[in-house]
Amino acid sequence: MSNTESVPGGTLTRVSEDSLLRVTDLSLGYGEGADEKRIIENLSLTVGNGEFVSIVGPSGVGKTTLLKGLSGLLKPKAGQVVVGGGALEGPHRDVAVVFQDYSRSLMPWMTTRENIAFPLQGRGQKKPLRNKAADEALDAVGLGGQGNKYPWEMSGGMQQRVAIARALAYNAKVLLMDEPFASVDAQTRFDLEDLVIDLREKLGVTIMLVTHDVDEAIYLADRVIVIAEKPATVVDVIETGFGTHRDQVATKADPRFQDARGRILTRLRK
Amino acid sequence: MRTLTNVLWRLWLPVLLVVLWWFASANSTNLFVPPLSRILGVMGRDFTNGVLLQAMSSSLSNLALGLLIASVVGVALGLILGETKRLRLILDPYIHFVRSVPQSALVPLIIGIFGLGSASKIYAVALACVWPILLNTIDGSLGVEVGVRRVSRVFGIPRMLYYRRVVLPGAMPQVIAGIRVALPIGIVVMVVSELFASNVGLGFYILHSSSTFRIPETWSGALLVGVIGYVLVIGFSLIDRQILAWYHKSGAR
Ligand SMILES: Nc1ncnc2c1ncn2[C@@H]1O[C@H](COP(=O)(O)OP(=O)(O)OP(=O)(O)O)[C@@H](O)[C@H]1O
Ligand SMILES: [Mg+2]
Numbered sequence: 001m002s003n004t005e006s007v008p009g010g011t012l013t014r015v016s017e018d019s020l021l022r023v024t025d026l027s028l029g030y031g032e033g034a035d036e037k038r039i040i041e042n043l044s045l046t047v048g049n050g051e052f053v054s055i056v057g058p059s060g061v062g063k064t065t066l067l068k069g070l071s072g073l074l075k076p077k078a079g080q081v082v083v084g085g086g087a088l089e090g091p092h093r094d095v096a097v098v099f100q101d102y103s104r105s106l107m108p109w110m111t112t113r114e115n116i117a118f119p120l121q122g123r124g125q126k127k128p129l130r131n132k133a134a135d136e137a138l139d140a141v142g143l144g145g146q147g148n149k150y151p152w153e154m155s156g157g158m159q160q161r162v163a164i165a166r167a168l169a170y171n172a173k174v175l176l177m178d179e180p181f182a183s184v185d186a187q188t189r190f191d192l193e194d195l196v197i198d199l200r201e202k203l204g205v206t207i208m209l210v211t212h213d214v215d216e217a218i219y220l221a222d223r224v225i226v227i228a229e230k231p232a233t234v235v236d237v238i239e240t241g242f243g244t245h246r247d248q249v250a251t252k253a254d255p256r257f258q259d260a261r262g263r264i265l266t267r268l269r270k
Numbered sequence: 271m272r273t274l275t276n277v278l279w280r281l282w283l284p285v286l287l288v289v290l291w292w293f294a295s296a297n298s299t300n301l302f303v304p305p306l307s308r309i310l311g312v313m314g315r316d317f318t319n320g321v322l323l324q325a326m327s328s329s330l331s332n333l334a335l336g337l338l339i340a341s342v343v344g345v346a347l348g349l350i351l352g353e354t355k356r357l358r359l360i361l362d363p364y365i366h367f368v369r370s371v372p373q374s375a376l377v378p379l380i381i382g383i384f385g386l387g388s389a390s391k392i393y394a395v396a397l398a399c400v401w402p403i404l405l406n407t408i409d410g411s412l413g414v415e416v417g418v419r420r421v422s423r424v425f426g427i428p429r430m431l432y433y434r435r436v437v438l439p440g441a442m443p444q445v446i447a448g449i450r451v452a453l454p455i456g457i458v459v460m461v462v463s464e465l466f467a468s469n470v471g472l473g474f475y476i477l478h479s480s481s482t483f484r485i486p487e488t489w490s491g492a493l494l495v496g497v498i499g500y501v502l503v504i505g506f507s508l509i510d511r512q513i514l515a516w517y518h519k520s521g522a523r
Binding site for chain 1: 415416417418420421422423424425426427428431435436439440442516517519520521
């Protein structure tokens with residue numbers, strides 16, 4: 001999938017034939033002119049077609065900011081993001097996002113089916129068609145038959161499944177996920193992690209997931225990208241090499257998992 | 271059973287007040303404070319002979335149309351202003367200026383401009399009611415969750431759909447609250463607008479009876495306006511429960 005990769009002094013360039021998402025020297029920040037605050041500086045990375053990439057970094061480093069940049073919500077101060085063939089100008093048809101705060105990203109005045117179908121409605125899909133797609137997405141995330149419920153009638157874990165279903169139904173090429181499991185209990189979190197692995201295997205979506213949880217980052221990904229410093233940039237890249245199959249116990253006991261874990265924790269402690 | 275107890279619990283005070291009023295005024299000889307029995311008698315008479323029904327239908331249709339215009343204009347403008355910061359900053363001072371003028375004071379002007387027909391009364395009600403609806407709608411749209419806005423942008427929701435399915439429902443709790451505030455204001459202006467060179471409506475009924483010293487009629491008209499206000503507010507809260515079912519049930523309050 002990739003031909004060359006180098007990590008000189010903390011920046012990464014990866015040249016890939018079939019890369020779906022390519023970020024080059026990206027700088028992101030808030031404010032203009034004298035008030036400008038750089039959060040991300042000179043960050044480069046690529047995500048190949050069908051790849052699962054985790055981005056791990058400490059809280060407040062700028063993970064959400066990065067995803068805003070990659071989803072076209074925040075304009076780059078410098079550098080560019082390329083999705084498919086073209087430079088990203090704004091929100092893109094091929095990019096779907098699962099946000100950090102699921103309870104605030106689902107609309108309480110819509111049923112779960114309507115929530116999932118809403119982006120399709122925005123695309124002009126007729127009702128029977130989009131409802132069918134929504135119900136299929138609900139099935140895929142293990143919530144079959146719950147389309148008529150409202151989000152607030154559901155547990156946090158179920159709501160996050162709905163948010164994932166919405167992104168799936170959008171049928172984008174890249175799925176960006178911002179700490180999607182940060183606010184659910186441990187068991188639910190494991191279930192959701194395995195759900196995502198499962199979906200990825202079945203549907204072949206390309207996923208970039210952002211988290212501050214090192215274990216989660218390693219467990220899920222083919223490749224872990226570590227970001228740190230202020231402003232943030234890529235400080236390390238680790239190929240996990242687990243293949244497509246994962247197991248909450250066995251994978252986490254794998255020496256490669258332990259090595260990666262030690263390496264990332266050491267890197268982040270610096 | 272529970273609702274019955276509720277209703278009874280709500281009713282004891284008005285019933286007590288009516289009974290008190292009835293007996294306290296029973297032997298009144300004061301011209302301006304006729305016995306309640308007479309007031310109700312006159313009210314009954316004017317209902318049967320159609321005078322009050324005609325007055326009510328004219329007043330209430332003005333109120334309804336005025337409120338409708340105020341709601342449509344207030345909500346549409348409120349959503350646009352709520353979503354467009356630049357426009358909002360420019361217009362905000364004017365909105366607060368106009369709204370600080372007592373709306374009843376504008377009624378003669380509106381009648382002067384739009385003439386004596388019902389159109390001017392409808393405009394007067396609309397103009398008075400539009401402000402609370404407008405301001406509440408702006409607030410409501412500003413209160414729509416950032417998360418929900420982000421979702422709409424990321425998934426490329428077209429502008430009109432975004433207004434209709436995201437901002438409007440998100441702002442709806444405040445919109446409803448605004449209309450609830452506007453309702454009594456509208457009733458006052460409805461009556462006031464009929465005090466000027468008018469020959470229909472409840473306001474006219476009240477003014478005409480008092481200027482010809484038919485005081486029981488005056489009381490019965492005023493009482494009726496109060497009851498109408500009460501009934502409308504109750505009716506409105508039922509509508510509110512319907513429209514905002516998600517809001518009340520989700521515990522968002
Ligand atoms: N809209 C904004 N305007 C100005 N500064 C912002 C804005 N959003 C975030 N920041 C700042 O950017 C920095 C990174 O924030 P960001 O939310 O991207 O971090 P994060 O890595 O996602 O954190 P967390 O793990 O807590 O979610 C923080 O210092 C934050 O204060
Ligand atoms: Mg974040």
